[in-house]
Amino acid sequence: MAPADIRQVVLDILERIAPDEDLSSLDDSVPFREQMELDSMDFLDIVMELRKQYRIQIPESDYEHLVTMDSTVAYLTPLLKDAPAPA
Amino acid sequence: MSGCGFAAGPPCPVREPVGTGDGLPPTWFPPVRYHTVIIGAGMSGLAAGIRLAYYEKPVCILERHTTIGGLNSFYRLRGRNYDVGLHAVTNYAPPGTRRGPLAKLLKQLRLRWDDFDLSPQCGSSVVFPGHRIPFDNDFDRFCDNVCDEFPQQADGFRRLVATIDAFDELNLEQEPQSARAVLAEHVSDPMLIDMLLCPLMFYGSAIPHDMDFSQFCIMFKSVFVQGFGRPYRGVRQILKTLVRHYRELGGELKLRHGVREIRVDNGRAVGVVLDDGTEIEAENVLSSAGHAETCRLTDQAPPPAPVQAGELSFNEAIFVLDRQPSDLGHDETIVFYNNRNEFEYASPEDPCDVRSGIICSPNNFRYDDDLRLEDGYIRITALANPDYWMNLPDEEYYPAKEAWCERMLQSALEHIPDIRPHIVDTDVFTPRTIRRFTGHDRGAVYGAPKKILTGSTHVDGLYLCGTDQGFLGIIGSMLSGITMANNHLLR
Numbered sequence: 001m002a003p004a005d006i007r008q009v010v011l012d013i014l015e016r017i018a019p020d021e022d023l024s025s026l027d028d029s030v031p032f033r034e035q036m037e038l039d040s041m042d043f044l045d046i047v048m049e050l051r052k053q054y055r056i057q058i059p060e061s062d063y064e065h066l067v068t069m070d071s072t073v074a075y076l077t078p079l080l081k082d083a084p085a086p087a
Numbered sequence: 088m089s090g091c092g093f094a095a096g097p098p099c100p101v102r103e104p105v106g107t108g109d110g111l112p113p114t115w116f117p118p119v120r121y122h123t124v125i126i127g128a129g130m131s132g133l134a135a136g137i138r139l140a141y142y143e144k145p146v147c148i149l150e151r152h153t154t155i156g157g158l159n160s161f162y163r164l165r166g167r168n169y170d171v172g173l174h175a176v177t178n179y180a181p182p183g184t185r186r187g188p189l190a191k192l193l194k195q196l197r198l199r200w201d202d203f204d205l206s207p208q209c210g211s212s213v214v215f216p217g218h219r220i221p222f223d224n225d226f227d228r229f230c231d232n233v234c235d236e237f238p239q240q241a242d243g244f245r246r247l248v249a250t251i252d253a254f255d256e257l258n259l260e261q262e263p264q265s266a267r268a269v270l271a272e273h274v275s276d277p278m279l280i281d282m283l284l285c286p287l288m289f290y291g292s293a294i295p296h297d298m299d300f301s302q303f304c305i306m307f308k309s310v311f312v313q314g315f316g317r318p319y320r321g322v323r324q325i326l327k328t329l330v331r332h333y334r335e336l337g338g339e340l341k342l343r344h345g346v347r348e349i350r351v352d353n354g355r356a357v358g359v360v361l362d363d364g365t366e367i368e369a370e371n372v373l374s375s376a377g378h379a380e381t382c383r384l385t386d387q388a389p390p391p392a393p394v395q396a397g398e399l400s401f402n403e404a405i406f407v408l409d410r411q412p413s414d415l416g417h418d419e420t421i422v423f424y425n426n427r428n429e430f431e432y433a434s435p436e437d438p439c440d441v442r443s444g445i446i447c448s449p450n451n452f453r454y455d456d457d458l459r460l461e462d463g464y465i466r467i468t469a470l471a472n473p474d475y476w477m478n479l480p481d482e483e484y485y486p487a488k489e490a491w492c493e494r495m496l497q498s499a500l501e502h503i504p505d506i507r508p509h510i511v512d513t514d515v516f517t518p519r520t521i522r523r524f525t526g527h528d529r530g531a532v533y534g535a536p537k538k539i540l541t542g543s544t545h546v547d548g549l550y551l552c553g554t555d556q557g558f559l560g561i562i563g564s565m566l567s568g569i570t571m572a573n574n575h576l577l578r
Binding site: 017018020037039042045060 | 142143183185186190191194195197199569570573577578
């Protein structure tokens with residue numbers, strides 16, 4: 001899956017977790033938590049949604065990579081390289 | 088992974104079909120092993136179940152009773168619908184609110200605000216001799232009312248509000264701290280202290296006389312800062328939403344399936360045994376039955392120290408009226424009253440403590456399109472002595488219920504118009520009723536005095552949720568199930 005597709009996957013998950021947030025003007029280099037109402041429960045959900053949809057495991061020690069969209073996409077790129085792009 | 092995904096994936100190897108213990112042909116084919124068995128289909132169990140089912144963990148909720156809801160259930164009697172427990176949903180927030188417990192809960196359960204159909208209260212009050220503090224869902228107005236009623240305490244009260252605001256009650260590692268002591272550091276009028284404590288104790292304290300300051304902050308925010316709401320259809324709106332969602336996600340729910348034992352092997356929970364002897368294996372067990380009640384189920388592996396159950400319970404009389412309470416001049420949603428100077432929150436010596444109580448009118452919420460409930464309702468609640476009600480012989484129980492119902496009404500009539508000519512039906516419950524339908528020792532409504540905030544027990548793989556984990560109230564109990572599922576079962 002290409003980085004642009006991975007970005008879309010993450011956006012879809014964020015929409016599911018926080019449907020009231022406006023994601024259209026998300027700044028990829030700024031931490032999610034500074035742009036949206038996200039706490040540790042929500043971060044667990046991001047991790048769980050990725051596991052549910054793509055069967056990838058993210059250890060708790062790697063959660064620090066999920067801070068911004070840019071860092072999240074970079075972290076997920078090797079893990080999702082063989083996964084099909086979302087329809 | 089062991090177990091199987093309900094939503095997708097191949098079927099698991101199964102054992103022979105088992106009887107459901109009610110004389111009907113076997114129809115239930117349990118998987119070899121569940122990821123989690125949940126004891127209790129109340130708010131906390133259902134919410135935990137939703138989280139697990141959503142993430143495809145094979146989960147089964149087992150409920151002893153014939154219906155769902157536990158401490159917040161519903162029933163039908165003589166042609167009318169009644170709610171158990173729910174006077175109002177606290178932590179009310181209007182649609183579009185992105186922060187706070189209700190928003191958090193809806194996000195975690197993947198529900199929409201409309202699903203609970205909450206309408207805000209009309210307005211409530213705390214009434215003590217010589218003082219009345221009205222409040223509604225506008226917190227600033229409440230603060231002003233307090234300062235108007237107690238002008239000498241205004242500065243101290245505003246400092247207290249700032250202290251409460253700054254306090255992180257979600258930190259599960261807190262050391263306990265006396266709420267009365269903290270209040271006394273800010274405010275010097277004992278009546279104001281009691282008037283602030285009264286609604287918060289009535290709506291969420293498991294310990295007599297004082298509260299942990301952390302719990303005080305949680306209740307203060309949920310009652311005064313946020314406020315009250317109610318679904319037009321009552322608690323069934325919330326419960327039916329939870330059950331439907333849970334089942335749609337593939338969760339299993341078994342009513343009339345009481346658990347008599349939790350199997351423990353080498354210090355780890357490995358499953359449960361039902362009342363009819365059926366064994367169900369599970370990697371984890373999450374129990375909302377209560378801490379002491381759960382420990383009794385692990386007879387083979389008792390806890391290192393005795394566990395105390397809750398002791399605070401209530402009588403409640405529900406009066407059905409032939410007209411809307413507002414037609415009689417009663418517009419308030421909830422009245423918390425105390426007819427003496429000091430407020431005593433404790434298990435009474437008398438069968439009921441009628442010196443204080445709660446008067447709730449489910450009619451007095453701002454329902455959509457000016458919808459009104461079909462009948463008028465007034466519910467009067469008072470602290471009750473559980474041992475008295477548990478130990479009465481049957482032939483004395485019913486006359487005693489009636490007699491104390493009369494006394495409770497007499498006391499409440501100091502605060503509401505005379506509803507007696509308009510009463511068309513009455514139902515009364517006592518701690519005995521609560522014990523009978525929920526299994527909670529002594530009919531405790533808010534659980535044990537000592538909470539297990541982490542939800543961990545002396546047995547690996549066995550966790551607690553619900554009143555004894557410690558998040559109380561409608562919203563709190565759902566968040567309890569969600570938090571325990573997140574922390575222990577989904578990582």
